[in-house]
Amino acid sequence: MQSRLVIDYRNATDVAVGTEHGVSLAMLNAVAPKVAAEHGRILAERAAGDQRWMNLPDDHALVEAILAFVDSVKGRYSDYVLIGIGGSSLGAIATIMALAHPYRNLLPAGKRGGPRLFVLDNPDPEKVKATLELCDLPNTLVNVITKSGQTAETMANFLVAKQTLEAAVGKERASKQIVATTDPKDGLLRQLADAEGYTTFPVPPGVDGRQTVLSAVGLLPAAFCGIDIRGMLDGAAAMRERCMTPEVLENPAYLLAAISVLADQQRGKRMLVTMPYADALFGITDWFRQLWAESLGKRLSLDGKEVFAGQTPIKALGAIDQHSQIQLYTEGPNDKLISLIAVDQYRDTVTVESVPAGIPDLDYLKGAELGQLLDRECLATAWALTQAKRPNFTITVPTIDAGIIGEFFYLYQLQTVMGGALYNVMPFGQPGVEAGKNATYALMGRSGYEKLKAELSVVPADAERFRLS
């Protein structure tokens, strides 16, 4: 398989939007040696056993194991409940939104390709209760996903699902309806899975949650929903192959990393908007939003200085957000870099066959095909943004298929790793969420957090003054 993504970045450059807002070829050339050096470092780290996410497309044994498992329970389940949050669910959601029928859960079983899918990410009692009431519990597979088993939201949702399932089918049978995707050796969920005899799949050691989409974390739910996971991995491998060049102007991941970081650091583009012109690709933008924010939003540089780095990723959807955000993007502060995603050939065509007589202003829609309209809206938006000197670039895909989705996943992950190098921050880990996590544990009365709980319980003397009720 060959990579098929096309990137047109002219509108992000000074040639199109002027020197004040555009990235120049001189800027890109200036960063080229750094990019090439970091490319060497990344490959060396991979060779030394790090950057393990890069090897996920090669795990054919895992694919076989997943497909064998899905095959072994074929027809057994009407419902599939995925329990996971952040990196443990965003990849699967993105994949299934892109590649399954848009109303998958409403289709009859025979046309759906697997059971209905429900995601319990948030511990929202209204959603959780509704989900568990809706599922046909004797025919429901629960897939809980957390590497450590420490994630409060996931474990709370899982314990609720478990007790509900046990009440419906008994403890022994419930254990057979639970699949845990977790660390192969360590952690609370591993302990529990071993004790209760769940089927398990591994969260690969040495990769962050937000890098797991091409592991069992993302692939098992996708396979369960009938997605061609081999095709996804082939697409990712094709993009990996394409990204073997150290040249910033030839390597799509490095080019996008360089344009984005340079636009932020030297042209004040603090936000990176990703706006696909296809409902099916909206989930990818949400997955990328986590990746870019959590990887690059860092207080400390690699040499320990306070830098408060990071560009804010924003998800948008064309053409809908032309009627919501484009006014701001065009006339508001010029502080955004905008990535449009165009689709050459949608998977369906829908044509306006005729227009009503006597309303000449509608005549232009006669014979219009919706995909063509959407594509022209994308072009028109790129043009209008450029006229207003707002830097933007367009990624074009030939169509939406498993290979393309795999390409996006690999592209964006490598772009983010290079983004970390250009910001000079560690793209892995998320030290900034510890404080809030600990505060939640404290408020929930977890043992060992008593001191923090006492601190949190202090109501400021002036609290009422700032309260409007």
Add this chain to the structure above:
Amino acid sequence: MQSRLVIDYRNATDVAVGTEHGVSLAMLNAVAPKVAAEHGRILAERAAGDQRWMNLPDDHALVEAILAFVDSVKGRYSDYVLIGIGGSSLGAIATIMALAHPYRNLLPAGKRGGPRLFVLDNPDPEKVKATLELCDLPNTLVNVITKSGQTAETMANFLVAKQTLEAAVGKERASKQIVATTDPKDGLLRQLADAEGYTTFPVPPGVDGRQTVLSAVGLLPAAFCGIDIRGMLDGAAAMRERCMTPEVLENPAYLLAAISVLADQQRGKRMLVTMPYADALFGITDWFRQLWAESLGKRLSLDGKEVFAGQTPIKALGAIDQHSQIQLYTEGPNDKLISLIAVDQYRDTVTVESVPAGIPDLDYLKGAELGQLLDRECLATAWALTQAKRPNFTITVPTIDAGIIGEFFYLYQLQTVMGGALYNVMPFGQPGVEAGKNATYALMGRSGYEKLKAELSVVPADAERFRLS
């Protein structure tokens, strides 16, 4: 009905996050005379027949007409297709997401409260085709919503739905299954509706699309889905009553407008994140995102100077985005004001009854109730953001019901009108989208746009140089 929203803004002030990042009472007091004067202007404009959105909660005749229509076709339709984009669909989506069952379309007809709802906002051929194939066309009501009938996306989708419906049930019967929400007198859709004899409801003259949620635009779909629209209007009226004071520290809409604009202009908070801790409230943030962006994102001030105003609204969801965006919000650039929305009492309670023996690290979840967990996550996030000197405030609602949703709609609309005054820009209109709209017309071959089409067809000589394929 009394307004029940509570605002706690201490964490947005210098008292909590320091003078560099917090808004001070002195700053709020300094803006108070301007706010009071603008309050007077707004009321005077209302008295003179402008600011008509403020009167929508009083249109009881409209409510009766809507409920009578819904009642007259009760049980007649299994499916309801809403065709509209931007202000013509975001309000209905927000309302129904907040107040209907989270899996409404999956429920059996008897438990659903009205037909299944499908929204055709984007002219995405994949989604449009899937929707029309899924609907039981002889029993489908199509509601097309556009004031002018000029909106290309809406009219294209509507013409496709119309031809599909006509093919299924014939032209005469199809006309009876179409309801047009449009200008009472003018425009292309009005012409068409009159010619074909559709039932129509009015888009109120003198209000922008993004102010129509409490008109037939938002209320008809809500009523069709079984929502208590009287309760919504009562909530909006209660908030209007509460907002009759000119005092910035007492008026919730003016307080939030002042904090947000001051945080942007004097403390560099270019982004306003809205992060409810409830899946049901996520649609409100998307509706608000259009309102804040399109109203305030303006190139020119009221006195005609180039100001490029506007704060970028961002939608987030607690607790999910703690696992996606909070790392960036806490450790990245301190350029955001974050609005958390907490819920005192969710509409369901779900309790973790027991935890597995032998895994002490899970003991803290024993007896945990999910709503309580979510509420504590919200508190913990507010605390952690404040520790990191990131300004934030919390809006607390007693529960999620029709009145509260009405309160939010009115609150945010008035906040936005005052926001316009504080930015010194015109909050109505969206001049910045014209260029893109015209370019779309040109590319679609609409007559009168030939010159622009020629201009758009020029391929730059250096196009290939900036293309990576």
